[in-house]
Amino acid sequence: MTAEMTTHRPAAAKALPLTDTGLAAPEQSGRLPLPNGVLLRRIEWPTASVILAYHLVALLAFIPWTFSWTGVIVAIIAARLSGLLGINICYHRLLTHRGFKCPKWFEHTLAVIAICCVQDTPARWVAVHRRHHQHADEQPDPHSPLVNFLWGHIGWLIIKNPELNRLGIYDRYAKDILRDPFYVAIERNWLQVKIILAQWAVFFGLGFLAELAMGGTTMQALQFGLSILLWGVFVRTVFVWHQTWAVNSVTHLWGYRNYQTDEDSRNNVFIGLLAHGEGWHNNHHADPRSARHGHKWWEFDTTWLTIRLFEKLGLATDVVGPSPHVMAKAGVNMVTRGGSNTPDE
Known part of the structure; x- marks a missing residue:
């Protein structure tokens, strides 16, 4: 990514606080x-x-x-x-x-x-x-x-x-x-x-x-x-x-939030399944560089699975998995399998 992507963003848009269930009002x-x-x-x-x-x-x-x-x-x-x-x-x-x-x-x-x-x-x-x-x-x-x-x-x-x-x-x-x-x-x-x-x-x-x-x-x-x-x-x-x-x-x-990001991204189950994992959008905004958007075990991410297949076929290298530090905030423990971070819940 360009240098601009890593600069600190002013907190002009405050994210809603999470409820006990992780849901936030639309x-x-x-x-x-x-x-x-x-x-x-x-x-x-x-x-x-x-x-x-x-x-x-x-x-x-x-x-x-x-x-x-x-x-x-x-x-x-x-x-x-x-x-x-x-x-x-x-x-x-x-x-x-x-x-x-x-x-x-x-x-x-x-x-x-x-x-x-x-x-x-x-x-x-x-x-x-x-x-x-x-x-x-x-x-x-x-x-x-x-x-x-x-x-x-x-x-x-x-x-x-x-x-x-x-x-x-x-x-x-x-x-x-x-x-x-x-x-x-x-x-x-x-x-x-x-x-x-x-x-x-x-x-x-x-x-x-x-x-x-x-x-x-x-x-x-x-x-x-x-x-x-x-x-x-x-x-x-x-x-x-x-x-x-x-x-x-x-x-x-609309959706739930695993992470308190400084914008209003949501994980939406319907879009997550329809769009091959792109709908786990709060996860993505919490860890943008990760090639894996589904962080919980049930957040199915076909795009990530396809990238992993390409990796096994030698068509993808240096695959960036989720950050253990980021995922710990959502209560997800990480294990290492084949060089890539994988949720273990």
Whole structure:
């Protein structure tokens, strides 16, 4: 992480005290003003248009001509894999927090999967998320739901915030990312758009060819190809969007807290299970660099298990486990297994 990530944050946003059960009352929206510089009456039209278009096109998957149960299965599998490998592992735990290391070819492969989720370039995603950690639930936080739920979930993406478009945010929060020529090329050469369009062709082509291989007519192949495209790309992308956005919104409003952090992060069971461990958000804010977000034995973290699998396969090294000092605050004892800290409850 950049040096800015380790600086002391002013305690402008006080966390609620824990109850005897570890639960805290839901935070109230409207507690924070909008970040400075936000132009409330100005729409970020490029982003808003893409979000609207994907939602509208995704609805076409449900009409009889393009609906298929194969498409539904493809969407579920693609959503689980792309969200897990691309957003959680690559963008979040690897690039943003440097929770482990891996070969460059593998990192770039994961980054391509993340780009297919249409959640912006690696450098911008990292910059925004590191800024969030530095100012979590304070006014400079790009997407605190303490402004209101919709702002934290989607509003921050579609309302113009010039601060997030300034080159200085890359220099301050993502300088390490842009030392890699691959990520520079993504920023400068429309490579992101080319990757996104290529995945459209791949999903449509696989569906089209599969139907032809099963003896279907050209029209049937066209129909099935469109079904796989709609479900495998558009429905899947919209699902993964809301899964990621819910981490920004829901897990700063509802849930329980293992740690008294100086913002309002929560562990939310539903989001924790849905988003492969990203919903154990209070744990994450208490120990951001750890590649493991589930600290209690029952806080299931598929992302962490996948990183551990990569470690066993030689694809991940220097994996950062939870800090025993941090976890002791939640009453979790640590044992060492294979070089990684593991809860023992």
